[in-house]
Amino acid sequence: MLTFVVRRLLLAVPVLLGVVFVVMLTIDLLPGDAVTLMLGEHATKEAVAALREHLGLDQPFAVRYLEYVARLARGDLGRSIQQNRPVARELADAWPATLQLTIAALLIAAGVGIAAGIVSAVWPNSVFDAIARLASLFGLSMPIFWTGLVLIVVFSLWLNWLPVGGAGSLSHLVLPAVTLALPSVAMVSRMTRSAVLDVLGEDYVRTARAKGVAETWVLGKHALRNAFIPILTLLGLQSGQLMGGAVLTETVFAWPGLGRLMVKAIFARDYVLLQGAVLVFALAFVVINLLVDLSYGLLDPRVGRQG
Amino acid sequence: MTAWSRFCRNRLALLGLALVVVLALSAALAPWLAPLDPTRQSLVEKRARPGGKYLLGADEFGRDILSRVIYGSRVALLVGVLSMLIALVGGLLLGTLAGFTGGWLDAVLMRGIEILLAFPYLLLALAIVAMLGPGVLNTTIAVGIWGVPAVTRIVRGSVLTLREAEYVGAARALGAPGRALLRRHILPNIIPGLIVYATLFMANAILLEAALSFLGLGVQPPTASWGLMVSTGRDVLLVAPHVATVPGLAIMLAVLAFNLVGDGLRDALDPRLR
Numbered sequence: 166m167l168t169f170v171v172r173r174l175l176l177a178v179p180v181l182l183g184v185v186f187v188v189m190l191t192i193d194l195l196p197g198d199a200v201t202l203m204l205g206e207h208a209t210k211e212a213v214a215a216l217r218e219h220l221g222l223d224q225p226f227a228v229r230y231l232e233y234v235a236r237l238a239r240g241d242l243g244r245s246i247q248q249n250r251p252v253a254r255e256l257a258d259a260w261p262a263t264l265q266l267t268i269a270a271l272l273i274a275a276g277v278g279i280a281a282g283i284v285s286a287v288w289p290n291s292v293f294d295a296i297a298r299l300a301s302l303f304g305l306s307m308p309i310f311w312t313g314l315v316l317i318v319v320f321s322l323w324l325n326w327l328p329v330g331g332a333g334s335l336s337h338l339v340l341p342a343v344t345l346a347l348p349s350v351a352m353v354s355r356m357t358r359s360a361v362l363d364v365l366g367e368d369y370v371r372t373a374r375a376k377g378v379a380e381t382w383v384l385g386k387h388a389l390r391n392a393f394i395p396i397l398t399l400l401g402l403q404s405g406q407l408m409g410g411a412v413l414t415e416t417v418f419a420w421p422g423l424g425r426l427m428v429k430a431i432f433a434r435d436y437v438l439l440q441g442a443v444l445v446f447a448l449a450f451v452v453i454n455l456l457v458d459l460s461y462g463l464l465d466p467r468v469g470r471q472g
Numbered sequence: 473m474t475a476w477s478r479f480c481r482n483r484l485a486l487l488g489l490a491l492v493v494v495l496a497l498s499a500a501l502a503p504w505l506a507p508l509d510p511t512r513q514s515l516v517e518k519r520a521r522p523g524g525k526y527l528l529g530a531d532e533f534g535r536d537i538l539s540r541v542i543y544g545s546r547v548a549l550l551v552g553v554l555s556m557l558i559a560l561v562g563g564l565l566l567g568t569l570a571g572f573t574g575g576w577l578d579a580v581l582m583r584g585i586e587i588l589l590a591f592p593y594l595l596l597a598l599a600i601v602a603m604l605g606p607g608v609l610n611t612t613i614a615v616g617i618w619g620v621p622a623v624t625r626i627v628r629g630s631v632l633t634l635r636e637a638e639y640v641g642a643a644r645a646l647g648a649p650g651r652a653l654l655r656r657h658i659l660p661n662i663i664p665g666l667i668v669y670a671t672l673f674m675a676n677a678i679l680l681e682a683a684l685s686f687l688g689l690g691v692q693p694p695t696a697s698w699g700l701m702v703s704t705g706r707d708v709l710l711v712a713p714h715v716a717t718v719p720g721l722a723i724m725l726a727v728l729a730f731n732l733v734g735d736g737l738r739d740a741l742d743p744r745l746r
Contacts, residue, residue: 188599308702308727311724314717409594412594412598413687428687439602
């Protein structure tokens, strides 16, 4: 088990180095120049050259990449250009908010999606099933930033129940978390429905029913346990989509997280900060999928023995 | 039963198709359908409520929202179709290359593709747009590149399976050159799957274009793009909610339409997947 975890984490290193490479190359090819942007259009040539040298931008790409990786190994992510603060500190300030938001959304997606999917599968083609499937179609088609604005209009402007934006209390979390969760709720309920329907058609479920096992036990012990593996895979993938969606949700609700930091960094051409933010997102994605892989072993004993 | 008649029995899919036709017509006939000039400003009538002269209201510059929504369908469809072509061409080239050559080239390509696929879709598109800069063309390129990895994987998978199929082996035994195998025997069998993917891709492309434009990194003002309209409406959300919500409704209907058609096509072309 431990060797499996260590091996997986080591495998993540080349992926992360690849991500850093791609991001740095991307920024390197940016048409806009960070230095001119910082100093303004009327800066003297000498000032621009001096700042370029100070930021290390006069070095060739390969040198900068290796230096960045070397500093990364020591936990140094550089200093952000705009704020001139250590990037590690800026990221540390922002990531708890994003983590809070994505975990809340993931819980909603898993809870509501799985419950709706199970009910749909147990009573297929019922009224509930029809409504749930229609709702999931809408859930997948609504642009997340627009859903957020509509929720603000309904729950903040008309009903005056919840705050428009910002962070700080549980009531601030409700609207962003629901907004972010909606597309995933739709995906998870669809997937759960088909996974549970598949398992309910299996021979072992028929056998269990034939020998008189209570229906709730058939569902809980035989069906759901087996259906959970594809659902879990999907939840892992959804967490990646949630991080992408967090960029939009945080922008809509002025949520002080990584996504908003990233958009700000793009607009400010703050490439050092942008690199750090992308790296954190990539790392989070690797860790989540590792957790998903590990949980297979808990649900399906066969996986554990092979690993 | 043919695929088309199976498709026609699916009422939701037909509804989707009808919506797609409406969308295409509104894009093609925008100058005749739009009641007013989409760029005409009227500051005295800014944020006019829906009804009267402005059927869906006016935005913060007093521009007619209905006209802008109609013109916006052009941007949505243009970006969607062009980025779909980029994704299909790129994915077909890379996928057949990887599937047919195999070996280290296949291994390296697919590792890269897996990394790209693992990346949250919006972050990838953001990175590409950050590189290219905003604008309609660059947004199209970013959305198209975002679609390449998935198409590559579908094509490669089909090529690998079909390459081993008996009829392809038979054609090869009869001396058919590799190019003929690909064109006559393999590509025609990939196409149904690709049509389904391309339709669903349109839905996602429209969403992605809207998201990028909403963030201010996609289509730039004064072009009428739905995402951009939602973004500008956001500033006046609390005084004039219709400015942001009406264009968003258009995005949702367009995405819903392509999702319905895509689902319907998948069920019709491959009944086993139901």
